[in-house]
Amino acid sequence: xxxxxxxxxxxxxxxxxxxxxxxxxxxxxxxxxxxxxxxxxxxxxxxxxxxxxxxxxxxxxxxxxxxxxxxxxxxxxxxxxxxxxxxxxxxxxxxxxxxxxxxxxxxxxxxxxxxxxxxxxxxxxxxxxxxxxxxxxxxxxxxxxxxxxxxxxxxxxxxxxxxxxxxxxxxxxxxxxxxxxxxxxxxxxxxxxxxxxxxxx
Amino acid sequence: xxxxxxxxxxxxxxxxxxxxxxxxxxxxxxxxxxxxxxxxxxxxxxxxxxxxxxxxxxxxxxxxxxxxxxxxxxxxxxxxxxxxxxxxxxxxxxxxxxxxxxxxxxxxxxxxxxxxxxxxxxxxxxxxxxxxxxxxxxxxxxxxxxxxxxxxxxxxxxxxxxxxxxxxxxxxxxxxxxxxxxxxxxxxxxxxxxxxxxxxxxxxxxxxxxxxxxxxxxxxxxxxxxxxxxxxxxxxxxxxxxxxxxxxxxxxxxxxxxxxxxxxxxxxxxxxxxxxxxxxxxxxxxxxxxxxxxxxxxxxxxxxxxxxxxxxxxxxxxxxxxxxxxxxxxxxxxxxxxxxxxxxxxxxxxxxxxxxxxxxxxxxxxxxxxxxxxxxxxxxxxxxxxxxxxxxxxxxxxxxxxxxxxxxxxxxxxxxxxxxxxxxxxxxxxxxxxxxxxxxxxxxxxxxxxxxxxxxxxxxxxxxxxxxxxxxxxxxxxxxxxxxxxxxxxxxxxxxxxxxxxxxxxxxxxx
Numbered sequence: 001x002x003x004x005x006x007x008x009x010x011x012x013x014x015x016x017x018x019x020x021x022x023x024x025x026x027x028x029x030x031x032x033x034x035x036x037x038x039x040x041x042x043x044x045x046x047x048x049x050x051x052x053x054x055x056x057x058x059x060x061x062x063x064x065x066x067x068x069x070x071x072x073x074x075x076x077x078x079x080x081x082x083x084x085x086x087x088x089x090x091x092x093x094x095x096x097x098x099x100x101x102x103x104x105x106x107x108x109x110x111x112x113x114x115x116x117x118x119x120x121x122x123x124x125x126x127x128x129x130x131x132x133x134x135x136x137x138x139x140x141x142x143x144x145x146x147x148x149x150x151x152x153x154x155x156x157x158x159x160x161x162x163x164x165x166x167x168x169x170x171x172x173x174x175x176x177x178x179x180x181x182x183x184x185x186x187x188x189x190x191x192x193x194x195x196x197x198x199x200x201x
Numbered sequence: 202x203x204x205x206x207x208x209x210x211x212x213x214x215x216x217x218x219x220x221x222x223x224x225x226x227x228x229x230x231x232x233x234x235x236x237x238x239x240x241x242x243x244x245x246x247x248x249x250x251x252x253x254x255x256x257x258x259x260x261x262x263x264x265x266x267x268x269x270x271x272x273x274x275x276x277x278x279x280x281x282x283x284x285x286x287x288x289x290x291x292x293x294x295x296x297x298x299x300x301x302x303x304x305x306x307x308x309x310x311x312x313x314x315x316x317x318x319x320x321x322x323x324x325x326x327x328x329x330x331x332x333x334x335x336x337x338x339x340x341x342x343x344x345x346x347x348x349x350x351x352x353x354x355x356x357x358x359x360x361x362x363x364x365x366x367x368x369x370x371x372x373x374x375x376x377x378x379x380x381x382x383x384x385x386x387x388x389x390x391x392x393x394x395x396x397x398x399x400x401x402x403x404x405x406x407x408x409x410x411x412x413x414x415x416x417x418x419x420x421x422x423x424x425x426x427x428x429x430x431x432x433x434x435x436x437x438x439x440x441x442x443x444x445x446x447x448x449x450x451x452x453x454x455x456x457x458x459x460x461x462x463x464x465x466x467x468x469x470x471x472x473x474x475x476x477x478x479x480x481x482x483x484x485x486x487x488x489x490x491x492x493x494x495x496x497x498x499x500x501x502x503x504x505x506x507x508x509x510x511x512x513x514x515x516x517x518x519x520x521x522x523x524x525x526x527x528x529x530x531x532x533x534x535x536x537x538x539x540x541x542x543x544x545x546x547x548x549x550x551x552x553x554x555x556x557x558x559x560x561x562x563x564x565x566x567x568x569x570x571x572x573x574x575x576x577x578x579x580x581x582x583x584x585x586x587x588x589x590x591x592x593x594x595x596x597x598x599x600x601x602x603x604x605x606x607x608x609x610x611x612x613x614x615x616x617x618x619x620x621x622x623x624x625x626x627x628x629x630x631x632x633x634x635x636x637x638x639x640x641x642x643x644x645x646x647x648x649x650x651x652x653x654x655x656x657x658x659x660x661x662x663x664x665x666x667x668x669x670x671x672x673x674x675x676x677x678x679x680x681x682x683x684x685x686x687x688x689x690x691x692x693x694x695x696x697x698x699x700x701x702x703x704x705x706x707x708x709x710x711x712x
Contacts, residue, residue, distance in 0.1 A: 073542045095265075104277075104578060144542060153282070153284070161283070163542055171536045172263070180553040186379075
């Protein structure tokens with residue numbers, strides 16, 4: 001029988017698990033993940049976190065890394081404008097932690113590993129010898145830029161995923177809407193508007 | 202016959218055993234129609250839906266609340282290589298709750314190919330026409346009037362017109378639309394004439410029972426016949442609340458091309474020819490964003506009301522396989538797609554009200570696969586073919602051309618690095634090979650084709666009746682059925698094929 005349609009089926013795709021893909025991506029990814037796993041085990045101390053903070057998924061050190069990443073991802077374009085809310089002010093890292101609890105276990109696991117890569121391995125790839133959380137903001141930007149443009153597809157994909165979560169944690173909040181000129185949901189909207197009223201949907 | 206109704210699995214107090222003439226898994230477009238038809242035939246029928254039962258007052262237009270509620274994996278489902286985000290609905294009504302209500306019939310060319318090349322009988326253009334008509338009546342399908350076209354869609358119309366490209370208004374299944382623009386987060390105004398509002402209430406009126414918060418764990422079968430479904434009710438936090446055993450001689454799978462195939466695999470459904478889960482298509486797409494010097498405010502109004510089909514042909518072997526429509530998002534979605542981060546990203550977000558966004562969606566030839574991991578969770582394998590990649594690149598360049606023709610001062614294709622052009626001349630110099638998976642963010646919202654119909658068991662999973670080749674009593678009534686990509690939004694096709702095939706499930710249940 002000829003192919004079933006205008007779009008004939010090729011042979012069954014080779015089986016490639018996400019972990020296998022990570023391993024086969026490039027030497028860089030091998031080094032990154034292997035070294036990252038090692039370092040993540042041995043270097044998880046020395047992170048300051050509010051003892052009152054209750055985390056759903058992330059460990060304390062992972063939470064601190066996400067806080068640092070969030071501060072850079074939503075760094076203000078007008079640093080002197082005090083009206084721009086900060087990542088910490090909107091508790092973006094707390095949002096990421098809560099959202100991760102909704103994700104399938106395997107995605108949580110992969111994202112957790114990726115956070116270790118950001119903290120311990122990606123700085124090396126960008127030419128720094130310190131942990132990500134100990135770098136100056138400009139150097140952190142350089143590390144994140146290296147991940148965003150990494151030749152390893154899954155490192156880029158991981159950055160995109162974490163970036164999307166952070167941006168959701170930021171732009172979901174009515175206090176960030178004036179930046180983008182968004183007027184928010186119609187349902188339950190106060191007569192004076194969400195941001196003018198100071199209410200949060 | 203049992204009295205129909207909606208039952209929240211999270212409210213169950215203990216394990217239960219149910220008996221039915223038929224059980225339907227999934228309550229989206231296909232499942233809701235199958236359920237209605239079985240119930241109207243006088244059969245005792247049950248539906249199991251893994252998500253919750255939300256109604257219009259629950260849809261609060263908040264991305265951070267509705268996305269994890271209405272979408273699988275909290276909106277984070279992706280192909281195994283993470284190249285393509287796959288958005289699929291969960292909850293009573295399935296993806297019809299969050300879709301943008303586009304109504305296009307399965308093209309005649311596609312139905313012809315299925316008949317000639319895939320051995321699908323009784324579903325040619327002539328046979329399906331009255332089925333489409335009946336379904337469009339049920340769903341109150343109509344053309345979206347020009348008066349309801351927002352600025353983003355008007356930019357598409359104007360750009361396509363300036364270029365002389367084929368384009369036109371879309372049809373939808375809304376009545377009483379308030380043009381709030383929050384369609385993808387569920388309709389707060391009950392304007393969507395969908396599974397949730399139309400089909401499922403009709404099924405319940407006819408005696409069907411719909412269990413929400415109930416995940417089908419596996420289909421039970423013995424001696425080449427299905428015997429029922431083992432399921433689990435879960436509470437609001439997803440914890441297992443109660444075990445449910447349904448005994449039934451007919452099981453209708455309607456849990457989407459991903460969910461149905463994964464469940465069949467978990468259930469060790471016979472697959473002697475290795476066809477189960479294969480043939481995954483999903484219309485992968487990417488976006489181009491144009492910045493205008495006037496307000497677009499694309500989040501207001503009906504999100505998609507106009508299309509460009511200049512590069513779309515459903516003819517067999519066509520090299521024009523891209524459908525262009527608008528693709529706007531609320532701030533969270535828009536922020537995720539814009540390239541970069543930090544100050545530059547925030548500066549770009551300030552242009553949000555002046556952005557018009559188009560998507561190029563590929564009528565794909567790539568054949569992927571749905572498998573399951575050790576825990577039974579779906580794995581989506583899909584490596585875009587070079588032919589599809591070229592279509593995607595061609596489509597995105599066309600999107601950029603439309604936006605420029607409509608007056609955009611700059612167009613961005615969010616590749617790595619971003620492609621930014623200010624004129625058609627600059628666009629001519631763009632290297633299309635830079636547009637590829639893992640370089641541009643890809644999204645798919647139309648998975649299909651993992652339990653294909655056809656008369657040859659060696660190349661298909663179910664017959665032209667929708668019944669599994671090897672397992673009597675197991676039917677499929679969702680997009681899994683489609684032997685190829687259909688190249689149009691699938692809801693009308695899914696609703697209609699469920700209606701078309703329902704008599705066979707009814708006959709089996711009566712037997």
